[in-house]
Amino acid sequence: MDAPAASPANTDVPVLEARGVTKRFAGVTALSDVTFSVRPGESLALMGENGAGKSTLIKVLTGVYQPDDGELFLHGEVTSFARPLDAQKSGVSTIYQEVNLVPLMSVAQNIYLGREPRSRLGLIDFRRMYSDARALLNEYGIEVDVRRPLRTLALGVQQMVALARAVSINASVVIMDEPTSSLEAREVETLFRVIGLLRARGIAIIYVSHRMDEIYRVCETVTVLRDGHVVHVGSLHDLPRMELVSMMLGRSVEKVRRGGVTEFTDANESDAPPVLVADDLSRKHQIDGISLVIRPGEVVGLGGLLGSGRSETLKGLSGVMQLDRGSVSIDGKTVRSGSVPAAIRAGIVMLPEDRKSEGIVPNLSVRDNIVLAALPKLSRAGFTSKRKQDAVVDVFIKRLHIKVSSPDQIVSELSGGNQQKVMIARWLAMTPKVLLLDEPTRGIDVGAKAEVQSLIDELAHEGLAIVLVSSEVEEVVEGSARVIVLRDGSIETELRGDDVDEQSLLAALAGDSSAGAGAVTPGATTTANPDEFPTKADA
Amino acid sequence: MTTTLEPAAGPTTDAQATRERIASLLQSYGAAIVLVILLVLGSIAFPTFATGSNFANVLTQSSFLLIVGAGMTFVILTGGIDLSVGSVFALGGVLAAFGSTYGIVGALLFPLIVCGAIGAVQGLLVAYAGMAPFIVTLAGLLGVRGLVLAATDGGSTTPLISDPAVVNLGQGAVFGIHWPVFIAIVVVVVGSVLLARTRGGQSVLAVGGSESASTLMGLPVARVKFSVYVVSGLCAGLAGALNAAYSSSGVPTVGVGLELNAISAVVIGGTLLVGGRGNLVGTVAGVLLLSVIQNLINQVGSLNSSVQAVVSGAFLAIVVIIQTVLSRTQRL
Ligand SMILES: Nc1ncnc2c1ncn2[C@@H]1O[C@H](COP(=O)(O)OP(=O)(O)OP(=O)(O)O)[C@@H](O)[C@H]1O
Ligand SMILES: [Mg+2]
Numbered sequence: 001m002d003a004p005a006a007s008p009a010n011t012d013v014p015v016l017e018a019r020g021v022t023k024r025f026a027g028v029t030a031l032s033d034v035t036f037s038v039r040p041g042e043s044l045a046l047m048g049e050n051g052a053g054k055s056t057l058i059k060v061l062t063g064v065y066q067p068d069d070g071e072l073f074l075h076g077e078v079t080s081f082a083r084p085l086d087a088q089k090s091g092v093s094t095i096y097q098e099v100n101l102v103p104l105m106s107v108a109q110n111i112y113l114g115r116e117p118r119s120r121l122g123l124i125d126f127r128r129m130y131s132d133a134r135a136l137l138n139e140y141g142i143e144v145d146v147r148r149p150l151r152t153l154a155l156g157v158q159q160m161v162a163l164a165r166a167v168s169i170n171a172s173v174v175i176m177d178e179p180t181s182s183l184e185a186r187e188v189e190t191l192f193r194v195i196g197l198l199r200a201r202g203i204a205i206i207y208v209s210h211r212m213d214e215i216y217r218v219c220e221t222v223t224v225l226r227d228g229h230v231v232h233v234g235s236l237h238d239l240p241r242m243e244l245v246s247m248m249l250g251r252s253v254e255k256v257r258r259g260g261v262t263e264f265t266d267a268n269e270s271d272a273p274p275v276l277v278a279d280d281l282s283r284k285h286q287i288d289g290i291s292l293v294i295r296p297g298e299v300v301g302l303g304g305l306l307g308s309g310r311s312e313t314l315k316g317l318s319g320v321m322q323l324d325r326g327s328v329s330i331d332g333k334t335v336r337s338g339s340v341p342a343a344i345r346a347g348i349v350m351l352p353e354d355r356k357s358e359g360i361v362p363n364l365s366v367r368d369n370i371v372l373a374a375l376p377k378l379s380r381a382g383f384t385s386k387r388k389q390d391a392v393v394d395v396f397i398k399r400l401h402i403k404v405s406s407p408d409q410i411v412s413e414l415s416g417g418n419q420q421k422v423m424i425a426r427w428l429a430m431t432p433k434v435l436l437l438d439e440p441t442r443g444i445d446v447g448a449k450a451e452v453q454s455l456i457d458e459l460a461h462e463g464l465a466i467v468l469v470s471s472e473v474e475e476v477v478e479g480s481a482r483v484i485v486l487r488d489g490s491i492e493t494e495l496r497g498d499d500v501d502e503q504s505l506l507a508a509l510a511g512d513s514s515a516g517a518g519a520v521t522p523g524a525t526t527t528a529n530p531d532e533f534p535t536k537a538d539a
Numbered sequence: 540m541t542t543t544l545e546p547a548a549g550p551t552t553d554a555q556a557t558r559e560r561i562a563s564l565l566q567s568y569g570a571a572i573v574l575v576i577l578l579v580l581g582s583i584a585f586p587t588f589a590t591g592s593n594f595a596n597v598l599t600q601s602s603f604l605l606i607v608g609a610g611m612t613f614v615i616l617t618g619g620i621d622l623s624v625g626s627v628f629a630l631g632g633v634l635a636a637f638g639s640t641y642g643i644v645g646a647l648l649f650p651l652i653v654c655g656a657i658g659a660v661q662g663l664l665v666a667y668a669g670m671a672p673f674i675v676t677l678a679g680l681l682g683v684r685g686l687v688l689a690a691t692d693g694g695s696t697t698p699l700i701s702d703p704a705v706v707n708l709g710q711g712a713v714f715g716i717h718w719p720v721f722i723a724i725v726v727v728v729v730g731s732v733l734l735a736r737t738r739g740g741q742s743v744l745a746v747g748g749s750e751s752a753s754t755l756m757g758l759p760v761a762r763v764k765f766s767v768y769v770v771s772g773l774c775a776g777l778a779g780a781l782n783a784a785y786s787s788s789g790v791p792t793v794g795v796g797l798e799l800n801a802i803s804a805v806v807i808g809g810t811l812l813v814g815g816r817g818n819l820v821g822t823v824a825g826v827l828l829l830s831v832i833q834n835l836i837n838q839v840g841s842l843n844s845s846v847q848a849v850v851s852g853a854f855l856a857i858v859v860i861i862q863t864v865l866s867r868t869q870r871l
Contacts, residue, residue, distance in 0.1 A: 083757070084756070100749075103749065104815040104816050105748055109745075114758050115738075124737060165756075291858040
């Protein structure tokens with residue numbers, strides 16, 4: 001399935017089609033005169049920058065929103081979906097951008113809600129439901145206790161459960177809105193395998209993602225949206241990446257190329273006195289004896305596989321996680337451990353990985369969400385200065401291209417990616433000394449990604465120390481002056497200078513310490529296991 | 540790393556899973572455990588407590604609240620609330636008394652139809668008009684009490700029940716246990732099966748767990764929300780009718796504040812006030828607990844009913860605190 005074969009079924013009538021669809025919200029036209037179709041067995045990439053209207057189109061196609069204008073066709077016949085249930089009954093199955101399952105219910109219940117297997121008496125047959133669920137998940141290589149409440153599982157697993165639910169409904173179209181935004185490399189592989197299976201069965205796929213690699217691997221055709229208009233429909237193979245990006249952003253290819261997609265300059269190693277010194281950070285079963293020294297202006301990458309302790313290290317530094325042992329100091333002063341307020345006062349700020357649940361205040365305005373954490377800095381004697389707030393908010397909205405009708409717009413009305421940008425703006429607005437970034441560019445479009453990366457770069461030049469965690473090897477390598485590689489909760493090795501490249505990092509991740517000639521290897525005893533390679537290298 | 544999908548190392552997850560399981564069990568069965576403890580202590584302390592007739596008395600007292608609480612459990616599980624049950628309970632009693640001139644069928648059917656319809660109206664407003672349950676059922680509380688008073692000349696007349704068959708429905712007993720107790724048991728059993736073993740019941744839990752997710756998963760959210768208010772109306776009406784049969788009259792002033800007792804019992808029984816989790820067995824324990832506390836205070840004799848209110852209130856506060864702590868344990 002690596003090279004998506006054009007299936008013969010592609011000449012059929014479209015399974016699902018929208019003609020002249022328009023959707024307005026107060027103040028914005030999210031979709032205007034959109035015509036769109038997908039054929040059996042086709043895998044279609046729906047592309048566009050944050051706020052282009054992708055999620056809105058999907059919600060119109062699946063009965064969540066009613067179009068203000070235009071018509072939907074199913075297998076060539078006019079149709080309309082009053083509710084998501086109608087769409088599902090007609091074989092249109094969806095994984096929405098937000099993980100949408102019931103956290104208190106079990107994995108199996110979530111998969112079969114509304115269509116539970118029943119005994120002759122009409123009662124739910126739990127035993128069959130559990131074994132069906134187990135079989136279904138096993139088919140996709142997922143081992144999990146199906147009786148466990150969903151909320152106890154990692155975000156990635158939840159996403160896989162949503163996938164299992166979507167594909168187990170007898171669907172003719174499966175729509176996926178950024179399905180990989182919370183998946184690890186290996187889970188992404190599983191997802192791709194499932195997509196391959198679905199296509200072989202003649203099921204059409206509509207795929208939304210900001211990750212170019214994935215799009216080119218999985219999809220054969222593309223529809224590009226910009227500001228609610230369809231600007232391109234065609235095959236993906238003969239479309240160069242640059243051109244695709246330029247269509248999404250509405251800038252010429254030259255401009256995009258000049259701007260670069262990843263815009264990190266070489267962050268220098270500095271020899272100023274260290275701003276952050278962490279010594280022997282440990283917590284049972286999570287991290288063990290992590291020591292770091294970071295100087296102002298440095299961008300330090302943390303590499304490692306799932307469960308290697310990257311996020312835990314950041315949580316330890318920022319006081320989110322209690323430590324059993326170890327200390328963190330800023331400018332030589334020890335920070336009380338396990339206290340977020342203390343860390344923030346000392347100047348350590350973390351952008352959490354799971355921004356959807358850990359940060360957005362959905363009913364507040366964009367302005368309030370951005371200045372929330374910086375309020376103490378922007379106010380005098382308890383009074384907030386609106387002028388100062390506006391200035392800060394303005395800068396970030398412009399800088400990150402946050403698509404809003406006004407700073408007073410309610411944040412939950414923004415598109416998914418724009419909500420992420422608001423979160424990033426909030427942490428940057430706090431003017432910290434040390435910024436801990438966990439997956440800073442997840443879910444945001446290529447244009448904004450470059451902006452975020454150049455902003456990080458700029459902040460480093462201004463003397464901010466940055467610790468960067470990203471599951472994208474490319475991003476870590478290009479962004480960091482040195483990379484500390486973690487494995488099973490301790491430091492495995494450190495890459496410096498010329499050794500900071502993708503090959504060395506991948507090798508280090510796999511536990512092969514001979515890869516980088518200059519790699520410092522403090523007593524690495526772990527045996528290499530090439531199976532644990534994150535298979536994300538086809539750039 | 541054999542499976543990528545399980546978080547971190549084995550030992551933490553195991554210990555954590557055990558802790559979560561205990562927390563979850565406590566949350567569901569805490570009321571039952573406390574009930575047993577109280578029963579044992581009460582039996583030791585008061586010789587008049589552990590007698591068959593006293594227990595039968597406690598059960599009868601509990602049966603009406605239990606039927607109301609069963610309906611309330613469904614409503615709270617969806618994340619809603621029904622404040623109208625006290626008034627509907629009174630209306631059910633008055634209508635049963637009126638209907639008893641047509642025998643047992645009239646005494647049951649009349650209140651069930653009217654109270655079910657009242658539930659349906661409230662359900663329509665909540666589910667389809669999107670109004671807040673608190674407001675809708677608060678209006679119900681006031682409005683229905685008004686209906687009761689209107690039907691009884693401002694509450695000055697109390698319609699009596701003379702049909703012996705109807706009176707027997709309330710006062711008749713098998714093995715010393717009154718009929719309403721058996722009817723309450725049937726309601727709980729049927730309700731439990733509905734909740735745990737049918738698609739409708741699962742939808743109730745799903746809607747309470749996450750309404751937006753339920754909508755996107757294609758569950759009939761509005762229909763589910765509508766139904767629970769109908770169920771609650773029916774339950775309150777039935778309980779009112781049985782209470783009227785038991786006291787052989789439809790007293791228009793009964794049921795004041797009953798909604799608060801019902802809500803307390805449901806919450807003490809481990810159902811989350813925000814919905815999504817709970818069961819009827821918990822509600823049974825909650826109702827019995829409230830009744831036993833009342834009974835024990837009566838045993839002491841020297842204490843009056845205000846003490847009982849204080850104890851029940853304190854109890855509720857403790858339960859809510861424990862619930863909060865427990866659900867935190869589980870989230871970590
Ligand atoms: N409920 C709503 N109320 C008001 N405006 C909305 C609403 N939902 C979406 N919008 C607006 O419609 C536009 C398109 O949003 P949409 O969520 O479809 O973008 P998207 O292409 O999915 O972006 P992303 O890549 O960030 O997920 C945005 O400007 C957004 O602010
Ligand atoms: Mg979106």
